[in-house]
Amino acid sequence: xxxxxxxxxxxxxxxPFEDELGAYLDGELAxxxxxxxxxxxxxxxxxxxxxxxxxxxxxxxxxxxxxxxxPGLQARLHTALRGLSASDxxxxxxxxxxxxxxxxxxxxxxxxxxxxxxxxxxxxxxxLALLLVFASTGSERAxxxxxxxASTRPQMVDAALLDYGGRIAEELPAPPALEELEARVGxxxxxxxxxxxxxxWVTSLRGEAVAALxxxxxxLLVVQYVVSSGLFFRNxxxxxxxxxxxxxxxxxxxxxxxxxPDEQSGTLLxxxxxxxxxxxxxxxx
Amino acid sequence: xxxxxxxxxESPGRLILHRFEALATPHLAxxxxxxxxxxxxxxxxxxxxxxxxxxxxxxxEQLRDPSAIRAWLFSVLRxxxxxxxxxxxxxARLVPITHLENQYDEWAASGPGEPDAFVQRITRxxxxxxxxxxxxxxxxxxxLHDLHGFSYRExxxxxxxxxxxxxxRIARGRRLLVALLGEARSGELAGxxxxxxxxxxxxxx
Numbered sequence: 001x002x003x004x005x006x007x008x009x010x011x012x013x014x015x016p017f018e019d020e021l022g023a024y025l026d027g028e029l030a031x032x033x034x035x036x037x038x039x040x041x042x043x044x045x046x047x048x049x050x051x052x053x054x055x056x057x058x059x060x061x062x063x064x065x066x067x068x069x070x071p072g073l074q075a076r077l078h079t080a081l082r083g084l085s086a087s088d089x090x091x092x093x094x095x096x097x098x099x100x101x102x103x104x105x106x107x108x109x110x111x112x113x114x115x116x117x118x119x120x121x122x123x124x125x126x127x128l129a130l131l132l133v134f135a136s137t138g139s140e141r142a143x144x145x146x147x148x149x150a151s152t153r154p155q156m157v158d159a160a161l162l163d164y165g166g167r168i169a170e171e172l173p174a175p176p177a178l179e180e181l182e183a184r185v186g187x188x189x190x191x192x193x194x195x196x197x198x199x200x201w202v203t204s205l206r207g208e209a210v211a212a213l214x215x216x217x218x219x220l221l222v223v224q225y226v227v228s229s230g231l232f233f234r235n236x237x238x239x240x241x242x243x244x245x246x247x248x249x250x251x252x253x254x255x256x257x258x259x260x261p262d263e264q265s266g267t268l269l270x271x272x273x274x275x276x277x278x279x280x281x282x283x284x285x
Numbered sequence: 286x287x288x289x290x291x292x293x294x295e296s297p298g299r300l301i302l303h304r305f306e307a308l309a310t311p312h313l314a315x316x317x318x319x320x321x322x323x324x325x326x327x328x329x330x331x332x333x334x335x336x337x338x339x340x341x342x343x344x345x346e347q348l349r350d351p352s353a354i355r356a357w358l359f360s361v362l363r364x365x366x367x368x369x370x371x372x373x374x375x376x377a378r379l380v381p382i383t384h385l386e387n388q389y390d391e392w393a394a395s396g397p398g399e400p401d402a403f404v405q406r407i408t409r410x411x412x413x414x415x416x417x418x419x420x421x422x423x424x425x426x427x428x429l430h431d432l433h434g435f436s437y438r439e440x441x442x443x444x445x446x447x448x449x450x451x452x453x454r455i456a457r458g459r460r461l462l463v464a465l466l467g468e469a470r471s472g473e474l475a476g477x478x479x480x481x482x483x484x485x486x487x488x489x490x
Contacts, residue, residue: 022456026430028437029452046393050460056404057459061431064412066318073331074313077338078306084339162339204332207369 017047025054076166083165153250154235157257157268159205160225163212164255164270168221172199172214185209188264189226192217192285206231217281222271232259232266247282249275258282305345308354309338315355315433316362322428323366325417333369337362356435360443363425382420385464386457392467407466415465422446423458430455 017040023029024037041047175197182189184202186209191197195215203212203225211226233239238259241248247260256275259268260282269278316337320330341361348357416424425444429435437455441448 018460019453019456022459023437023452026437026455049393052401053404053463054456054459056401057463058431060404060407060412061427064409064432066314066432067321069314069317070327070331073317073334074310077313077335080335081302081306081338081342084342158339158343159336162335166335204328207329207332 014044014047014050017041017044018050021047021051021054022058025051025058076170079169080162080166083167083169084162154238154248154259156206156227156231156235156238157250157259160210160268160270161252161255161257163203163205163225164223167201167212167214167223173201175200175213181211181213185211185226185228187226187228189213190262190265192224192281194285195222195281206234217271218273218277220271220273220277222269222273222278222281225268225270226262227266227268229261229265232261247279249279251275301345302342305342308351309341309358312355312358316358319359319428319433320362320366322413322416323421323425324369329369333362333365336365340365356439356443359429359433359435363443382461385461385468388468389460389464403467404463411466411469415462415469418465419458419462423454423461426451426454427458427462431459 017037020029020033020037024034029037041051178189178191181200181202189211191213192215195217197213198216198221199214201212203210205225205227208228208231210228210231213224213226215222215224233242238248242259242261247258249259250257251274254272255270256273256278257268257270258275258278259266261267267282269282271278271281313334317330317334320333320337321327324330324333337358341358344361348354416428419427422444426440426446429440429443430437435443437448437451440446440451440455444451446454
């Protein structure tokens, strides 16, 4: 409760202290500021109330349980990771985008703990040597005029490869009606006319709804991701490749990717074949 | 890397993947809960978590200290969420901060009231709704500290904000949260005959 003579009105005189009440309560306030705040608290009912409020809110929030993962999600995530690894290998170090927060500058040398500290020095040296080989050969390889460097590969393509890796390791769903897919993604879909459709689903790439259609073609299972034109042309490197060659191609390990624009959308064709074979398949459709 | 080499449990790629999964798996539920609150949609949260794991795996070698895996995964998730258009669109509909600050001021200037009793009666649904309506930068700071237990220093690393900004965001975020909750429960509070909390209609007596 406030007492006569205490400052009770207006934010300006309280603002510096009110914004430090949380840190004071949490033990995160610097020593010199603790003394100043405690001196202020001794004569300010409003800030004492504010401190009580901070404590009550923190305790209420802290009592909230963390809900478990939705059923099946953990298994799906692990499957996707294995698919990503197996299809590429997209090995650690391939993606320069995830450098946020406490992430340190990239280093090509794997930290010893990641390899298991119990390993002997010879084992660690052998693994490092193998990793150097993989780093130089396992990533995207340079291709013709429609290719771009791995470091500039569109995030959309990475996301599609991740979805592909996870899906092909699972039982595929029966394909819904084309109209249903179009209604869910919001744009027209042009399936490959000369391939046998075996499955289809809607997924999300870069936060946008995307249709995925799986086909049997040339004794292979290939997946066509149909994305909006806006998403397809978002990446400048992909735009440049399409300008030059009419398509963009890349490979990860034994998995090929061909990207080309349609009239109202864009297609990413992914399958367990070289990009040349996929490009030939696309040209027949 | 040939796919077959990953079938070998002793292959370097498989061992590193196992190491990554062993470090990341304990934090999946927290990451998903954070993404669920930030996106407001379960499917979006699933997608964000999948993107996060993929990016984290691809830049795994940048993680120098395995004990920092949790903060590091949250920082990657923050980047993923920031790129999602839907989050930005949702945040554009939020209540203006000034409105909430004024409500808190009105209540705080009139006396202490009973914040403990009020806060303890808040239901889970009310809390979830208020957190989703809270402006993004405040909600993130409060959630990371009070729900997920990160230190101020770690929150500064995750969000890229200076430590002083984290300090003010947590304190202000809690105040704004109470103002939002008070607004949502103003009728019940008035019926209790308690001193009005922020958001109550009319001037406190």
